[in-house]
Amino acid sequence: MIGELIKGLGVTIKHALTSKRVTIEYPEQKRTLGPRARWRHVLLRHEDGLERCIGCSLCAGACPARCILVEAAENREGARYSPGERYAKVYEINMLRCIFCGYCQDACPVEAIILRPIYEISEYTRDAEIYTKDMLLMPYPNPQTEDLGNTNA
Amino acid sequence: MPDEVTLTIDGKQITVPKGTLVIEAAKKLGIDIPVFCYHTKLEPVGACRQCLVKIEGFPKPQVSCSTQVAEGMVVHVNTPEVKQMWESMLEFLLINHPLDCPVCDRGGECPLQDNTFKYGPPDSRFEHEKRHFEKPVPLSSLVLLDRERCILCFRCVRFQREIADQPDIYVANRGYGDYIDIFPGKPFESNFSGNTIELCPVGALLSSLFRFRARPWEITKTESICPNCGVGCNITIDDRRRRYVVRFLARINDEVNEHWLCDRGRFNSHTINDPDRLVKPLVRKNGELQEATWEEALTVALEGMRAAGSHAGGIGSPARTNEANYLFQKFMRQVIGTNNVDYTFEKRTDGSTGALASAIASVFFNGRISDIAESDAILCLGSDISYDLPLLDLWIKKAVRKLGKNLVFAYPLKAELAKYARPFLSYHYGQEAEFTRELASAVSGTSWQPLAGVRMEDIDLASEVLKSANYVTVMVAKSMIESAENGRDVLKSLQWIADSLKSRNVRVQVMLLVQGANTFGAMDVGLLPGYLPGYKPADKGLTGWEMLEKAGSDISALWIMGQNPARDLFHTEAFTAALQKLDMLVVQDHILTETARYAHVVLPSSTFAETEGTFTNTERRIQRINPAIRRVGNSKADTDIIIEAASLAGADFNYSKVEEILTEISNTVPQYQGVTFDAIGPFGRYLGDLK
Incomplete structure (x- = not known):
């Protein structure tokens, strides 16, 4: 019986010494994601800084998890957020409910919302998991590459 | 039969009355034909050409709607x-219609969108720039026009012309250059302008209050009744996330409001969504209203009362x-031990309440709204119907303009309906009885x-009109009987008119025009001084007016549910002074009204959009209201507040559901016998002919 034990332990030790390591030392080291990885949403802007989102709520309509809330309002003189008449005054995504299916991206008629490989979305409270518009929107005027997430990190 | 016609549609035979439109015959067979300009309540025009069908014998396709x-x-x-024709028509309409459905309020409930999905072309062949106009153009503070989206079906213009007879909008230019x-x-000031928004088959006419507030698929719909006047129009409350109301739409009920709503009812969601809604009970401590718990507030209120x-x-x-008013009078009579209960603080002349109550109890008022258009002559007394009960104004216009009936209109001022009257009788204020x-x-x-002050020949003409009719509708304002000098004589004269007409074999129906959505119900359930539920006589009590008059002397405590005497049109100062003399004023309302500012205890209650219950309208049709949104903060339904107060006082008010209160009402009030939520149904139940 002891012989079998040693034999089995031998297999374990052999694998430990010879095979390639699969563990990654996160957060010092980050996993390379696939080119089409879908994680956190980003709301894009036009080149002139106006928001692409027109607040049409089609993303919320397409969302199978019902995790998007859009409340629209009208662009007015001196307070223009997007081209056209309508913009999203409130845009919230509940990241706990989101299943990252990408239907919102699919439904968007103005290509305003995209899912990027930004997977570091853990928070300490449930409330903090409701991402608001200013968290989702691309910064302007100085967007950084990491704002869109990097597939090769 | 000569008045019937048999035709074949798609190989199926159908027999319909002469004069029926092809599209209506097809609808009876369940055959769907896409339409834009056609509407059951409007005259056919054949403007949009969408409903083309092939009729044998005609060389070209025909519009089935006309x-x-x-x-x-x-x-x-x-x-x-x-x-193929339908597809081509849709492609033609879409040449100039922008594809901005994502930002259009109609997108999701749009007939043009639906018909295009069903019958339209898969793609557009139009390569050029579409028309562009300034948008949106405000036609009034409530109605906005997006000219790019208009497909020129003229439903709005036709509604204003045919139904409302307030042609404030028109079609400008000709042909390609047409626009509304x-x-x-002269702004679009019609008091029915909101109906054009609902009629619009595209997103061309928009409500400034609903614009961008919700997409149709985010809306929850609840069937309810408009609380703004005595007609009791059927509405759907459209809300978002059960949190706030975004709009009211008309719900079709051919016996009450047909397809329409007035603007006062339609655009009245702001008080429900008021950011200053009361969320906690308030109790006056050291001269100031301070937040308190329900138990504390009710204890203080009960002690004082x-x-x-x-x-x-x-x-x-x-x-x-009905349920809240019934419990309220029961609570006042049994728990507080007072006979002073009333549903109003209007001034009423002595004995008029009793006369009215016995007239109601003897089923003198047996009129039906839907019979207005059936009767040959309409006698309308003492009410500016266009303002007081706007939907009845549409019924009268339909009877007079479309069906050629006679209107005898009696009112001191030249109100809107005066121009349809033959004759218009302008009597002097205060001489209603004479x-x-x-x-x-x-x-x-x-x-x-x-x-x-009315000319003899006018009165003679009126009596001729009434006598020569086969069926007469008499409509009389409750204020004419109750508030007018010698109002009892008005009622006697009315009974005299009805009897003389009946003796000439004229069928007569009499309608009591009340202004509150549930005035009739409040009287029925016994919220009347001197009358118990079902108009059973009781010990005499003070009316609302008398209670305010005698505040500080005969009356030392008042409980006011859902009324605001401190903002009364004529008596603000007197009422405000009266309220300040009270030892205890309890106000139950959903916002801090002018009256509530003088209260010792303020109890936050629900609006009709959060409440379950029934309203009884001016023809005594009992209709259901349903809760659409969640209760705001710690506010409670009126019935729950009274039940809680009663149980704090140790009384036996055991109701676990609103329906149990209705059951008790139906057992107590003979006119409401057998009424349950199920028996009322979606379109209400007419109780006007029950003794």
Whole structure:
């Protein structure tokens, strides 16, 4: 019986010494994601800084998890957020409910919302998991590459 | 039969009355034809050309919405040729219609969108730039026009012209240049303008209050009743996330409001969504209203009310449900021990309440709204219907303009309906009794003298109109009986008119025009001084007016549910002074009204959009209201507040559901016998002919 034990332990030790390591030392080291990885949403802007989102709520309509809330309002003189008449005054995504299916991206008629490989979305409270518009929107005027997430990190 | 026609549609035979439109015959067979300009309640025009069908014998396709059926007609609908025509029509309409559905309020409930999905072309072949106009153009503060989206079906213009007879909007220019516009310098002021928004088959006419507030698929719909006047129009409350109301839409009920709503009812969601809604009970401590718990507030209120005992008073509301008003009077009478209960603080003349109550109990008021258009003559007394009960104004216009019936309109001022009247009788204010007696004398053939400022020949003409009819509708404002000098005589004269007409074999129906959504119900359930539920006589009590008059002397505590006497049109100062004399003023309302500012205890209650219950309208049709949104903060339904107060006082008010209160009402009030939520149904139940 002891012989079998040693034999089995031998297999374990052999694998430990010879095979390639699969563990990654996160957060010092980050996993390379696939080119089409879908994680956190980003709301894009036009080149002139106006928001692409027109607040049409089609993303919320397409969302199978019902995790998007859009409340629209009208662009007015001196307070223009997007081209056209309508913009999203409130845009919230509940990241706990989101299943990252990408239907919102699919439904968007103005290509305003995209899912990027930004997977570091853990928070300490449930409330903090409701991402608001200013968290989702691309910064302007100085967007950084990491704002869109990097597939090769 | 000569008045019937048999035709064939898609190989199926159908027999319909002569004059039926092809599209209506097809609808009876369950054959769907896409339409834009056609509407059941509007005259056909054939403007949009969408409903083309093939009729044998005609060389070209015909519009089914304005072609009448003929004997032996053979119609083809579901053929590739007709489908091709529909597709081409849609492609044609879409040439100039922008594809901005994502930002359009109609997107999701748009007939143009639906028909395009069903019958339209898969793609557009139009390569050029579409038309562009300034948008949106405000036609009024409520209605906005997006000219790019208009497909020129003219439903809005036709509604204003045919139904409302307030043609404030028109079609400008001709042909390709057509557009809907208002006359220069004259805004779209019709009090039915909101209906054009609902009629619009695209997103061309928009509500400024609903614009961008919700997409149709985010809306939850709840069937309810408009609480703004006595007609009791059927509405759907559209809300978002059960949190706030985004709009009211008309719900079709052919016996009450048909397809329409007035603007006062339609655009009235702001009080429900008011950011200053009361969320916690308030109790006056050291001279200031401070937040308190329910138990604390109710204990203070009960203490004050019970200390007053028979010197306490309760004023309910004609805008609260039957259930709330019933419990309120029961609570006042049994728990507080006072006979001073009323639903209003209007001034009423002595004895008029009793006269009215016995007239109601003897089923004198047996009129039906849907019979207005059936009767040959309409006698309308003492009410500016266009303002007081706007939907009845549409019924009268339909009877007079479309069906050629006669209107006798009696009102001191030249109100909107005066121009349809034959004759219009403008009696002097304060001489209602004299005037009605003159009219009654003329109808019965007794001699009389003109005293009320109406010419003799006008009254004679009116009596001729009434006598020559087969069916007469008499509509009388409750204020004419209750508030007018000698209002009891008005009622007597009315009974005289009805009796004289009946003796000439004229069918007569009489309607009592009340202003509150539930005035009739409040009276029925016994919220009347001196009358128990079902108009059973009780010990005499003070009316609301008297309670305020005697505040500080005979009345030391008042409980006011859903009323605001401190903002009364004529008596603000007197009422405000009266309220300040009270030892205890309890106000139950959803916002801090002017009256609530003087209260010792303020109890936050629900609006009709959060409440379950029933309203009884001016023809005594009992209809259900349903809760659409969640209760705001710690506010409670009126019924729950009273039940809680009663149980704190140790009384046995055991109701676990609102329906149990209704069951008790139906057992107590003979006119409501057998009424349950199920028996009421979606369109209400008419109780006006029950004794």
